[in-house]
Amino acid sequence: MDDWLIDDERLSLERKSILPGEGFFVPDSLEEDRQEQEVAEALDGAATVVVADPDADGLACTALVREAYGEGALVPAGPHELEETLEWVAEYAETDATVVVCDLAPDSDEDVAALPDLVARVEDVRWYDHHQWEDDLAALVDEAGVERVVGDSDEVCTADVVHEQLDYDFPDRFRELAAVTRDHDLWIREDERSDDLADFSYWSEPEEYIEAVLEHGPDLSPEIHEYLAEKRVEKEALIEKAVERAELREIGPWTVGVTYGRCSQNEVAEELREQGADAAVVVKPAGSASIRGTETFERCHEVARQVSGGGHPRAAGCKPDVYDDMLDYAHHWSTRGAVAKQAIVDAFRRLEVEGDSEAQTDDGDE
Incomplete structure (x- = not known):
């Protein structure tokens, strides 16, 4: 298939609204091989590992872990990628590593099947979240020997949970980062900065986002605000198409x-x-x-x-x-x-x- 057929840059707004992005057309087997290689490389020598959903909440959690531990290799994982991601971490993590799973909840037994191997391999496994958990899946995670803390999904985001649970005196900007992330994640929308965080986490690479909030907290730089303004022109147009x-x-x-x-x-x-x-x-x-x-x-x-x-x-x-x-x-x-x-x-x-x-x-x- 010719690359130009799936090139987002050449699509009209109407067609872009209807069709998936370029990544959709890469076979899962090739994508999984690439992801596994990236996980192996990221975990080589890493003393702290963060498995997180790469949205604003999950990336805020990663920033908090890095601030507290001085490092933290990110392994991005969407909700439907949890099973294979935990398998890879159980295979490639250093034996003295601390593994922190953030902003993810299992949907089935298979999602957490690798936990016993992971707990047996590494020094410490923690799981912080705020989603709704099934009782039987919560029991599986607890019985595997994982330190699991799940916040009230109506009151907190996972960044709140991580901020509270880590034994570290965070600077004020991190408390504020968790609060603004909560404003977006729980759809409170009382702080205009929460839309900025949500959009920037979506459009930027995960490492770029983490570096920005580590330095600035929820108050992003003028350069980032310029970038967001440009991207929002198309965003608003795609919203309008869906509403129509x-x-x-x-x-x-x-x-x-x-x-x-x-x-x-x-x-x-x-x-x-x-x-x-x-x-x-x-x-x-x-x-x-x-x-x-x-x-x-x-x-x-x-x-x-x-x-x-x-x-x-x-x-x-x-x-x-x-x-x-x-x-x-x-x-x-x-x-x-x-x-x-x-x-x-x-x-x-x-x-x-x-x-x-x-x-x-x-x-x-x-």
């Missing part, structure tokens, strides 16, 4: 906004909330989806768990298992995510039915 495609659906007692596109899901969800949505579903071209709630819908994680995902009551992610081959993806792009949308809408409907059943049972008991 949105439909409001009545599902039981809730109004759910459903849309598709490569975009910033939080801003799209906010726009749909202003249109009257209790919850928002943003299906992405790569096949995953973001689910966002409001004060009138706090069951996003319950919806996500039905379609291969998880998260928080007001913010969750998933990737419906509806793609068997590239023809399914072609259909996904040409129909703007019709099958994935339907799978998630059906999950909302099952919640509504479950609620009715519980109410009927309660009435019967009375």
Whole structure:
């Protein structure tokens, strides 16, 4: 396949909104081989290792660990990459290393299958998070000998947890970094700096972000603000495309906004909330989806768990298992995510039915 076919720079805004980024078209086997090699190189000689989701919260955690320990090799891992990432760390980490897992929650037994090997290999394993955990998976992690601390997902982000748990007298800028990260991660949005952190973590390389917040905390440099202003022109246009495609659906007692596109899901969800949505579903071209709630819908994680995902009551992610081959993806792009949308809408409907059943049972008991 010619490189120019997937070159983002030549795509119109409309096509860029519909199609996934260049990385999607690299086979997982090649990507995994590259990632494994990078993990092996990063862990060579590292006394402290951080396995973290490379978003603003996970990268803030990494910055906090580096400040406290004086170092910290980052191993980026998304929620769907946890299983193989822990396997690689168990294989390549130095035997005297401390491993800190941040801002990640397992979705299945397989995700934490490598923990016994990891605990047996290294000196210390800690796990800090703020997501919703299944009791059986929490027990597996605890029984493996991991020091696990999970904060209240309605009150704190993982950076808050790390800031509190590490035995270190952090300078004030790190306390402020955790607070502003929380403002974004919990979608409080009372501090205008939180959008800057979220956008910069998305558009920059992880090491660039970590270096910036280590030096400045949440107050980014003028050069970074100039960069963000330029990038936001396209960002706003992609948000507008996704909002234009949105439909409001009545599902039981809730109004759910459903849309598709490569975009910033939080801003799209906010726009749909202003249109009257209790919850928002943003299906992405790569096949995953973001689910966002409001004060009138706090069951996003319950919806996500039905379609291969998880998260928080007001913010969750998933990737419906509806793609068997590239023809399914072609259909996904040409129909703007019709099958994935339907799978998630059906999950909302099952919640509504479950609620009715519980109410009927309660009435019967009375």
